[in-house]
Amino acid sequence: MGQYYTTYAEFLAKHFPWKMQKLSVDIGATCPNRDGRIGRGGCAYCTNASFVPAYCDPSDSVAEQLRKGKDFFGRKYSDMHYLAYFQAHTSTDQPVDQFLACVREAVAVDGVEGVVIGTRPDCMPQPLLEALAGLDTWVMIEYGAESANDATLARVNRCHTWADTVDAVQRTAALGIPVGLHLIAGLPGETLDDALTTVGLACQLPISVLKLHQLQILRGTPLALMESEPSPQEHGSRLETGSISQLSLDDYLRFCAQVTRIVPRTIAIDRWVSSAPSSLLISPRWSLKNYQFTHLLQSLLSTLAPGRPRQP
Secondary structure, eight states, X not given: OOSSSEEHHHHHHTTOSSOEEEEEEOOOOOOTTTBSSSOBSOOTTOOGGGTSOTTOOTTSOHHHHHHXXXXXXXXXXXXXXXXXXXXXXXXXXSOHHHXXXXXXXXXXXXXXXXXXXXXXXXXXXXXXXXXXXXXSSEEEEEEEEEOSOHXXXXXXXXXOOHHHHHHHHHHHHHTXXXXXXXXXXXXXXXXXXXXXXXXXXXXXXXXXXXXXXXXXXXXXXXXXXXXXXXXXXXXXXXXXXXXXXXXXXXXXXXXXXXXXXXXXXXSEEEXXXXXXXXXXXEEOOOOOOHHHHHHHHHHHHHHHSTTOOOOO
């Protein structure tokens, strides 16, 4: 295992004998937080263009998108196997049979060994969950929780509550499906202590994976409207960008070091940072990939607790 925390690769190694790569697919779904069924305008920080790869085109079939993804990654990793990643918008917010057909099409592609489904905690109806549990393939559900603070969730227009997250996680785990939670540090109105409280509450749930990243302010989002889009100026340990205070890299590194002391070995860390395309990103402009940030974090951890054994 990793010296200070369990990695996502270690989690996957418990389920698969091969190295695994997630391949995103876009099935053209919308989001109930955009089309008015739950809310309008979407989450204050969200634009799907920041994380959906170029090979994902909803006009292509699921199988074709996966073939393009395999071609993209296969140039570097010829022995890789894959997980179809339903990430764009809210793919589960559609008729059960329609979504299951997409899942079955995905796992029929050679080399695809299972699926990871990213969705909202209020968009996983029990009939779909039970149908997914009954499939003859590996399934993991990744819920966007973001925060355990309902006031924060309302502030960023998530239009769900922490109770919704707890309910979805418990129902999913009860069916034997591995669960991941997505959290964001630095949301408007939250301190790092608030974010650490969310991490602690998440670890009390029956989850297998945590995915964390810093708040990014992206062009075209409601948060960006609060910005004058100046070049960020650093003041002490925080970045002041328009009206929203952003974490500095040093702040966030130290936050993540604290996270490693909270998260038990039974829960893997999938990711520490997000890296939106430069054309979309207003701040913070750290210009770091996840592996680069991980190297910095490992260096910090080695100075804070050299040789300190991790909790079981």
